[in-house]
Amino acid sequence: MLIDSHCHLDFEALAADRPGVLARARAAGVTGIVTISTWVDKFAEISRIAEENEGVWCSVGTHPHNADQELHIQVADLVRLSEHPKCVAIGEAGLDYFYDNAPRKAQAEGFRRHIAAARETQLPLVIHSRSADEDMAAILEEETAKGAFPFVLHCFSSGAALARAGLALGGYLSFSGILTFRNAEEIREVAAFAPADRILVETDAPYLAPIPHRGQSNEPSFVRFTAEKLAEVRGVNLIEIAEQTTRNFARLFSKTGL
Structure with a gap:
């Protein structure tokens, strides 16, 4: 049993064949999926996907790429929408200095609002962080x-x-399919030392398909390949990783009731 803790079932590459995507996930032993919000203003669409499919949940949040376009979203809005029975997380939100698609000030402001909503609801905050390690660590320490x-x-x-x-x-x-990439040795080192009770697996589908599917559109069924690599890195078997990451998911995403 595996859980894809982060994918985007509303994105076109997956939406075009969503029934097939979900069927292949079930056939691969993926029993739970969280489809992650990137626009609060599109929450109705993403929550409907969760409502219509057993074993699928959603989050509510604004991706840092879109931060400056959703500064009208307040903490109270996030808290209210998160009351949806199948909304199990806040986010994704955070900092992305690689693309810098939104001004950094807007990213930080939006991120702190999401943190406040996570603090109030005690739902897990799904954090996107790219090329922003120092600022991310500083905000997390300050907000905690x-x-x-x-x-x-x-x-x-x-x-x-x-x-x-x-x-x-x-x-x-x-950890996503990046863990399987040849140039990801530093990430594998992190995966090796991380405590067993703090690790999860995901796809971030339709992006970042793992080896042996790199270059293809990613989908939740491929989470198995990331789990296999995580097991290899940590010197355990796939069953142990599947059980451990599922327990961790159930603890963190407790609203799922798993």
Whole structure:
């Protein structure tokens, strides 16, 4: 049993064959999927996907790429929408200095609002962080000092320093198909030292398909390949990784009731 803790079933590459995508996931032993919000203003669409499919949940949040376009979204809006019975997380939100599609000030402002919503609801905050390790660690430390909130650094592709900072604050790390890439040795080193009770697996589909599917459109059924690599890196078998990451998911995403 595996859980894809982060994908985007509303994105065109998956929406075009959503029934097939979900059927292949079930056939591959993927029993749970979280489809992650990138626009709060499109929450009705993403929540409907979760409503219509057993074993699928959703989140509510604004991706940092879109931060400046959703500054009208307030903490109260996130909290209210998160009351939907199948909404199990806040986000994804965070900092992306690689693309810088939104002004950094807007990214930080939006991110802090999402943190406040996670703190109030105690739903896990799904964090996107790319090329922003120092600022991300600083914000997490500063905001945690105001009051703890659950979080996961999704699609972990940062340095060991941010991993250790996040873990020290009680966060989780989620590994994607990047873990299988040949040039991802630093991420594999993080995956090796992360505590067993703080690791998750995901696809971030339709992006970042793992080897042997790299270059193709990713989908939840491919999470198995990331789990296999995580097992190899940690010196355990696939069954143990599947069981451990599923337990971790159930603990962090407790609203799923797993």
